[in-house]
Amino acid sequence: MASVGIPRALLYYQYYPMWKTFFEELGASVRVSTPTTRATLSAGIERLVAETCLPVKVYCGHVLELAAQVDYVFVPAVRSLEPKVLNCSKFLGLPDLVRAVAPEAPPLLDPEIDLDQKSSEDRFRLPPTSEISFKARVIFYQTVYQVGRRFTSNPLRIRAAAENAWRVHQDYACLMQTGLTPPEAIARWEGDRCPSNASRVATAREEHTIALIGHPYNLYDTYITHNLVAKLRGLGVRILTSEMVTPEELRQGIVDLAGQPYWTYEDEVVGAAGYYIRDGRVDGLISVDSFGCGPDSTLVDVVRRAAREVRRPFMSLVIDEHTGEAGLVTRLEAFVDMLARRKGRMK
């Protein structure tokens, strides 16, 4: 039985249940790398140019961990999920990057997901349509089929696996909209009925609501953000993130803040910020971005401006491989204290 490795980094937090279902239905065994540790990060840092952003370093660390354990590593190149909205270069170049810096990795499963393809008649249509073209759909199905063909030659089986995977993905998305974070939702999905996560104990005394603005792969990597979510919950904070917002609300949030969508995964973040700012439910916003992140560098500015306009406190945390835990805790505590004082004053 072939084994597929999935690095616990980047898009893992958004799509893991879907990927796992797909590969297991095809008869492969799925292995996820262990949660990030200092060793994972150092392994990634060693291989990459210093300027590379933190999540990509973490990703390479995870691939290196899997290298000796599996037959394939799944490293998709997600170019676009809708027309005219592309992804940051790092997602596009990921398979080639991994191949360049981790030559010892086993063969990569590197489908290119690109729904931005124009069909020939669309080329001359002005303005271009925003619907996914027929050609893009065909290419997408071909891509899925090509991945599946490594495990089975039966196209019907690949089709069934893909459909099941998609259903699982939708369930997973619904689960998160109820207020679970991706790791909690994954644990729930995998049948862990009583998550031993200490953070849920704090539910009783949630005094503040904070929107956490940031990429899932930064927010929920407990090593690189020093367990930020649990720390905030420990301080009596209810956390709202981008996974808890429906796609329509996200779209509205993007229009509010930045006009047209631009980067796929950045838009999820900025859309959530726009939604929570308009919604008025949150007492404050904290953005978590990694040092050197291109999209974040411009969008955090947009969010900061929007938060200032509606007079909501906003704090930007920049994380990198050197982030000290004590400094982070101090800033979080200060922010929560400030929220408490602000509430007292407003009463």
Added chain:
Amino acid sequence: MKVCAPHMGTLYVALRALFEGLGTEIVVPPPCSRRTLSLGTKYSPEFVCLPYKMLLGNFIEALEMGADTLVMIEGDRICRLGYYMRVMEHALRDLGYHFEVITTRIFQRQILGLPDGLRVFAPGAPLAVILSAVRLALCKLNALDAVERVLQRARARELTKGQAGSVWRKAIAAIDRAQNVAAVRAARDDATQVLEAIPQDTDREPLRVGIIGEIYVVLEPFVNMDVERELGRLGVQVHRTIMLSDWTRFTLFLSAVGMSAHDRAHKAAMPYLSRDVGGDGWESVGETVLHAQARFDGMVHLAPFTCMPEIIAQNILIGVRKDVDIPVLSITCDEQMGRAGMITRLEAFVDLLRRRKRTSGRRVVRRDVARSKRFSFGAGSAALPGGKSGRLSGD
């Protein structure tokens, strides 16, 4: 309407010709300077890339001079360029400026879209006027690039350093002043003649180095600390892969008939980077391979700090330069960059290239040995001079 467009190398010469031809008033911001950079940095998000900061500085200086319409090119949709104006507009309005923004999408319909696009600036202008303005502007771009190619040759060989540079500055001014195509061509021929007449050191065969990287930092001498001049001073003939005239020729004309300026580079990059990652990342990888095949002595790779496509390219180049055996010096440009540090690195790099070239006779033999070894033992080329230089250039 007082139009302003940001600087990028000698682009302003063409833009001035274009807008004056259309009868639109144009405000050319002062040349990029320390002031431009510090103004831009002050009002920019901290980690945004250097071109953003420079462009914002240009706009502020132009608005101070009375510009009221800002022209901005809308780039592809992967790198930050397409997002610049959304953030910049807020920053400039916060500073209290009133202006209109016109973003051009000349990529979309090539030459056919150009007249319509330009009528925004000159409503009701007859087609003949628009076409002659475009022709003069393109003619100036081509002339400047033609002179610059001669300059790159002359700089590496001149006996008195700096002579060619001063001819170049005069040539820019003369081409900028020229009012018609004939005058532009005369200025071009003049400058070429003067450059070719500069006394040259004929004994020394200059090193040949290719310059690759992100288009803005490659084209704007202020932000790359005039790397071409410094290399010329060290006796290096540079070959810049990005020339403005090539870029306009392809985006406006040849891509309409399905040709791409970069097909060769993309094909060469395929084994290392198989798809576009935005900006100029794909080309940087491909051009490195092509230059190695053309037996260049080395490559200088320029990128702004935190540039997403170029970071991907830089990571991939580590493997490429070992594979195709060409040293690559990656230089990151940002507002903290110092001239002395840059020159030291260039000098060390050029020394390395010289030594490599001097020992190249021996090296060829050793490479053949290595090649036969590789066939018998697998990867065995890591200990070769190429591998060593690779480490040095990793910095």
